[in-house]
Amino acid sequence: MLPRLRRPASLLAALTIAVVPLTACSTGGQADDGTLTVFIPQLAGVDMSQSTTTKVLQEKFGVTMRFETSTYDASAAKEKRQISLASGDLPDVYMLIPWVDQFNQVELLRLGRQGIAVPLNDLIEQHAPNIKKAFEETPELRRLATAPDGKIYGMPQWNDCFHCxxxxxxxxxxxxxxxxxxxxxxxxxxxxxxxxxxxxxxxxxxxxxxxxxxxxxxxxxxxxxxxxxxxxxxxxxxxxxxxxxxxxxxxxxxxxxxxxxxxxxxxxxxxxxxxxxxxxxxxxxxxxxxxxxxxxxxxxxxxxxxxxxxxxxxxxxxxxxxxxxxxPPLTGPTGVSYASYNLSTLPGATFLITAEATEEEQIAAIKILDWFHTQEGNIIGQFGDEGEGWLRPGPGDVALDPNLTPVFEQVPTDPEAPRDPEGPWGAAAGYYSTEEFRNAQVQSTDIYSPEGGERRLYEATKLYEGKTPQDQVFPYWNVWVEPDVAGELATLQTNIENHVAQSSLQFVTGQLDVDDDSAWNAYLDGLRNLGLDRYLQIQQTGYEAAG
CATH class of the missing domain: 3.40.190.10 (Periplasmic binding protein-like II)
Known part of the structure; x- marks a missing residue:
């Protein structure tokens, strides 16, 4: 069965980053003052230092936290993260949001080999029982997080979004x-x-x-x-x-x-x-x-x-x-009736500990991440205090999946109201949203009401589930590309995808005659001239290496 796993704009968007000098790393945070410095996106109107999530974490784990913040604007957030990497003044930990900005797999390999990203394997083994449990429950998460050399340089956010x-x-x-x-x-x-x-x-x-x-x-x-x-x-x-x-x-x-x-x-x-x-x-x-x-x-x-x-x-x-x-998916003239499938969890990582963190700070950071892999941590981290951001189910409440016992209900927010400066971390804390966790949320049974929108999508997606030919799905999320070919692959992919999109549009709109063999052959020749064979070779090598 396919894992219900999303990804942002492009498979290889921003594969290349400036090579950060090894001198950018401190020697284990020798000049550190014991404060855990976190680089994190901050929603307009929210003060991460005053957030209810921050207060819970500081009290629960006995740690003082300081924040370097970016915004929810993807381009600006990515630029600020890359500047922080190149500056030589690293935070102790990055905690990002995948649909805003995150580390891709090539960056993880590069930063790991440069000694900037601290491998998490031992920290998880010794201090993160809930992450270990998540790996057992969801083997695809472990596979997604593990580089070809067996090291975990960062952790992704697992978001089992069915309709995505x-x-x-x-x-x-x-x-x-x-x-x-x-x-x-x-x-x-x-x-x-x-x-x-x-x-x-x-x-x-x-x-x-x-x-x-x-x-x-x-x-x-x-x-x-x-x-x-x-x-x-x-x-x-x-x-x-x-x-x-x-x-x-x-x-x-x-x-x-x-x-x-x-x-x-x-x-x-x-x-x-x-x-x-x-x-x-x-x-x-x-x-x-x-x-x-x-x-x-x-x-x-x-x-x-x-x-x-x-x-x-x-x-x-x-x-x-x-x-x-x-x-539902249509059936074509030869009986074909498929549905597109893509991973709803983005390959790469949102959580990364840098070599700037002391051993004590590394342990504190992994314990925070571990708590976010619990149901309690996931709910409180994303939605805040009970009674304000979320409620326990009441009589008659129905989970999104009616076969599950409802666990919680999100309190709707007023989009016109000013944000609470002490609001929760929101998406930055959503590290282990499994299918069961998402589907156990209370949802209205009226699919046409605003409150029943998620159920409307859930029921709609049921029409598409099971229509994907599993043997044809290319699991790009498990393919790690070596940094020395990443730039080449990114160029090939961009050129080929642009050629496909532009030519397909011309065929559909009649600018090119799809019935004209010479026009079709010219399109195929264009793919070959753009390096299609090399593109497929690199992807095949990565696919076979992923096992």
């Missing part, structure tokens, strides 16, 4: 389906019939030919959902742009296979009929949302978004946000 793992979904206006008298489509040809009806039968009832049958955005692209009716496509919008997959244990690029051409041919035919929003290929999420929220009658029939809140504002005054339901 199957991100390439399609949501459709069920009210429109009823009005045109058609069932939810199950095949590519039934989808064509539905989109034609959306375009021609005035399902929004305003007497205007303003319906947009199908849309998307540059973040939530059309290809992955539809391509999976022709061959397995692991993409999930721009968050997972790679089309690498396995074929009998060999790494291959799906975008170079015949099935990719068939998928493009199908989408090109929909576009030629005017069934696809031209803006779907260039608009951002805000522009898509503007169409979903457009005053008057709804105009968008379906969109390839992970969840409907990316199309229509939750709690829309006319209730249109309740009209969109998930469409």
């Amino acid at each position: 793992s199957y991100g390439a979904k399609l949501w459709m206006n069920s009210d429109w389906l009823r009005k045109v008298g058609l069932p939810m489509p199950t095949t590519t040809e039934e989808m064509r019939e539905v989109l034609r009806a959306f375009k021609t039968r005035d399902p929004n009832g305003n007497g205007q030919p303003d319906e947009i049958p199908l849309s998307g955005s540059t973040s939530d692209t059309l290809l992955p959902y539809f391509m999976n009716a022709f061959l397995y496509d692991p993409q999930s919008g721009n968050a997972f742009p790679s089309t690498l997959a396995l074929n009998n244990g060999r790494v291959q690029l799906q975008a170079a296979q015949p099935g990719w051409r068939e998928g493009l041919r199908y989408l090109a035919s929909l576009n030629a009929e005017g069934l696809i929003d031209p803006g779907a290929f260039s608009q951002n999420r805000d522009a898509l949302m503007a169409k979903g929220d457009l005053d008057g009658a709804p105009v968008v029939g379906a969109a390839t978004v992970q969840h409907p809140a990316l199309l229509v504002t939750t709690g829309h005054p006319d209730g249109r946000d309740k009209l969109y339901d998930p469409v």
